[in-house]
Amino acid sequence: MSRDLRQGLKRAAEELDAAQPSPAMDAKLRARLESPPRIRWWIPALVPVAAAIIAVLVFTRQQSIGGFAIVEQQGLRADARDGVVHLEQGSALLAVKTEGVQLRVTAPIDLQRDDPGARIIRGSAEVAVEKRHDGRPPLRILVSDGTIEVLGTKFLVVQEEGKGHVTLHEGSIRFVSNDGRVRMVKPGETLEWPLPAEAAVVRAPPPEPEPVAAAPQVPVIVAPTPKHHAAPAPAPIHYVDADDLLRQVDTLRSRGEFAEAVRYLTHGLTRELKPGTRERFSFELGIILTDQMHDSAKACAHWKKHTATYGEGRYGVEVQRASARAGCGR
Amino acid sequence: MMALALSVFAVADLPEQSISFEQCYRLYKERVFRWCLRYGGGSVAWAEDATQDVFVTVHARLPKLDAGRDLTGWLYTVTAHHAYKKLRREGSLLDKVLSVLKAEPAEHAPSPEHVVTTTQETRALLDAVGTLPANERMVVWMTLVDGKKGVEVAEALSISKGQVSKLLSRGTERLKALGWEAGE
Numbered sequence: 001m002s003r004d005l006r007q008g009l010k011r012a013a014e015e016l017d018a019a020q021p022s023p024a025m026d027a028k029l030r031a032r033l034e035s036p037p038r039i040r041w042w043i044p045a046l047v048p049v050a051a052a053i054i055a056v057l058v059f060t061r062q063q064s065i066g067g068f069a070i071v072e073q074q075g076l077r078a079d080a081r082d083g084v085v086h087l088e089q090g091s092a093l094l095a096v097k098t099e100g101v102q103l104r105v106t107a108p109i110d111l112q113r114d115d116p117g118a119r120i121i122r123g124s125a126e127v128a129v130e131k132r133h134d135g136r137p138p139l140r141i142l143v144s145d146g147t148i149e150v151l152g153t154k155f156l157v158v159q160e161e162g163k164g165h166v167t168l169h170e171g172s173i174r175f176v177s178n179d180g181r182v183r184m185v186k187p188g189e190t191l192e193w194p195l196p197a198e199a200a201v202v203r204a205p206p207p208e209p210e211p212v213a214a215a216p217q218v219p220v221i222v223a224p225t226p227k228h229h230a231a232p233a234p235a236p237i238h239y240v241d242a243d244d245l246l247r248q249v250d251t252l253r254s255r256g257e258f259a260e261a262v263r264y265l266t267h268g269l270t271r272e273l274k275p276g277t278r279e280r281f282s283f284e285l286g287i288i289l290t291d292q293m294h295d296s297a298k299a300c301a302h303w304k305k306h307t308a309t310y311g312e313g314r315y316g317v318e319v320q321r322a323s324a325r326a327g328c329g330r
Numbered sequence: 331m332m333a334l335a336l337s338v339f340a341v342a343d344l345p346e347q348s349i350s351f352e353q354c355y356r357l358y359k360e361r362v363f364r365w366c367l368r369y370g371g372g373s374v375a376w377a378e379d380a381t382q383d384v385f386v387t388v389h390a391r392l393p394k395l396d397a398g399r400d401l402t403g404w405l406y407t408v409t410a411h412h413a414y415k416k417l418r419r420e421g422s423l424l425d426k427v428l429s430v431l432k433a434e435p436a437e438h439a440p441s442p443e444h445v446v447t448t449t450q451e452t453r454a455l456l457d458a459v460g461t462l463p464a465n466e467r468m469v470v471w472m473t474l475v476d477g478k479k480g481v482e483v484a485e486a487l488s489i490s491k492g493q494v495s496k497l498l499s500r501g502t503e504r505l506k507a508l509g510w511e512a513g514e
Contacts, residue, residue: 005502005510009459009475012452013364016372019446021363025378032382033389 067113068094071102084112084121100130101139101150115317117141117150124158129171137283137315138174145193146177155185165192174250180292182253237267242277249284258292276314282306283315290326300328349401351392355385358401362409368471369413371460372446372453376416383412410472410486417464458508465489466501473498 063070066080075090085094087107095102099116109123118125119142129139131152138149143159143166153171158164166175167190175183177195185191239245245268252261265285269278286306289299303323306313313319323329363381370376387408395401448456459467468487472478473494478486480494487494502512 003510005455005505005512006474008451008455008510009471012372012448012455013368013475015448015452016367016446017364019364019367019372019374019377021359021378021381022374025359025363025381028378029382029385032386 065094066111067096068103068118069097071095077107084110086110087123099139100132102128104128114140114142119143120157120159120164122159122161124156126154126156128154137280137318143193145195146175149174149176163193165190174254176291180294181256182250182292184250184254234263237264239264239268242268242273242281246280246284253288253292258288261288262293279310279313279315282310283319286319286322290322296326296328299323299326303328349392349395351389354388354392354401358405359385361402362405365406365409366413367446368475369410369417369468371456372448374446380409380413380416383416384409387412406476407482407486410468410483411488414464414468414487417467421464455510458505458510461508462501462504465493466497466504469494469497470501470505474502 065078066083066085068085070076071093073090073092076087076092077089078085078087078092080086087105087109089107091104091106093102093104094111096113096115096118101117103111103118104126105111105123107123109125110121111123111125112119112121116137117140127141127150129150129152132138132150138151141148141150141157143157143164144162145164148155148157148166150173151171153173154169155171155173156167156169158166166173166185168185168187170187172187173185175185175191175193177183177193181195183191183195239248245264249261249264252258252264262285265281265288268281269285273281282302283306286299286302289295289302293299300323303319303326306319359381362384363377366377366380366384367374370380384405388405395404459470462470465487469483472483472486473480480491483489483494484491489497506512
């Protein structure tokens with residue numbers, strides 16, 4: 001028997017043509033023609049439901065500007081050009097929901113989305129950041145002389161012409177200046193930028209410098225920073241968990257001990273970790289090599305390995321940017 | 331049966347110069363029913379429902395129809411349009427919800443005896459065509475069996491001519507995947 005579609009359909013049509021409608025069809029049709037037009041009962045029932053849905057959509061629909069959702073606003077007059085939001089008048093609560101950040105801003109202010117976070121070009125903003133979950137990169141608020149890295153906190157940023165400050169209300173933030181210096185800010189403290197020149201001085205070398213650097217506990221892929229005259233014998237690394245290790249790394253970075261921070265992260269990477277945490281360690285390691293140690297060769301080697309392991313991963317865009325900063329592929 | 335049909339529609343209030351509804355029904359009901367039977371995959375109940383829909387429209391439009399005109403072409407278009415609407419409606423979520431709310435009695439659901447008896451081969455093909463989306467199913471029947479041109483199918487189904495070609499090619503591809511040879 002042929003399985004030809006056209007022939008099969010024609011045969012089917014011929015077979016169906018032998019069928020006859022039942023006498024009941026005539027009676028049913030008569031009933032339909034004689035009965036008054038049928039009212040679809042569910043249409044009136046749907047009207048209030050549709051009205052309620054529309055009302056909810058209208059009232060809950062948030063406006064947005066320059067990539068920020070406008071959560072609240074008062075007398076706001078603003079525009080966005082080339083991605084820069086310019087508030088002329090009024091105040092607003094802006095949000096980047098995917099990043100869990102809210103900025104309470106009052107005109108005049110110019111700001112811009114810069115994932116993950118925002119760039120304050122001019123003006124002041126009260127920033128509230130939801131706690132970053134394990135594995136997410138720190139949220140970054142960019143200002144003229146550096147980056148405020150946030151793991152979940154509230155703070156006020158004021159950016160003026162060529163200078164500014166941040167006052168931390170709660171949580172913890174880390175300020176990474178454009179020249180790679182890192183400062184931790186505690187609640188109640190205010191940090192001003194640009195950082196004073198003396199702040200560039202790295203703390204005194206360790207009390208008993210060893211003439212020859214001992215081998216690190218685990219393979220370290222970077223050399224000690226030029227700021228250190230000689231590397232101390234590697235101290236034992238103690239930490240409670242991944243968060244604790246990251247906190248210690250932050251502290252080391254704030255002191256300018258980048259090689260030691262690298263050693264901690266490298267050590268951490270030899271341990272059993274959740275995939276997200278492992279990626280975060282690797283990412284932080286790459287950032288230190290790129291932006292703080294400025295070791296292009298090692299940074300590029302690291303980013304190559306990172307990309308091979310995690311692909312786009314959680315930090316795809318940031319890794320691309322960091323690779324560009326390190327001059328990889330030139 | 332025909333006598334019943336004639337008496338049923340004798341009440342139709344139509345102008346003298348128009349074709350009477352009963353004439354129209356007598357002339358075309360079986361043809362419309364058979365077209366509907368194809369689109370409904372051989373389900374008699376489905377075809378009868380669709381046929382009624384078509385003649386309700388005929389009843390409403392009859393005063394405007396030309397008594398001397400052959401209505402076959404017009405009825406073909408109206409039937410295809412109604413069958414397509416019905417198939418689409420049945421596939422919609424709203425219709426599924428409404429059928430649950432209405433809690434239709436079991437006798438409305440098609441039963442084996444309400445399906446036309448066919449050869450096994452034809453049944454297999456009708457089942458295969460029944461898996462196609464409503465638009466592809468209609469285009470396959472209208473083009474491959476009735477030999478309608480793209481523009482005619484497009485007009486009946488209120489879609490574009492380009493869409494007809496796409497739907498036909500998609501539908502035949504699906505049927506090819508089920509083991510049917512599409513040929514030229």
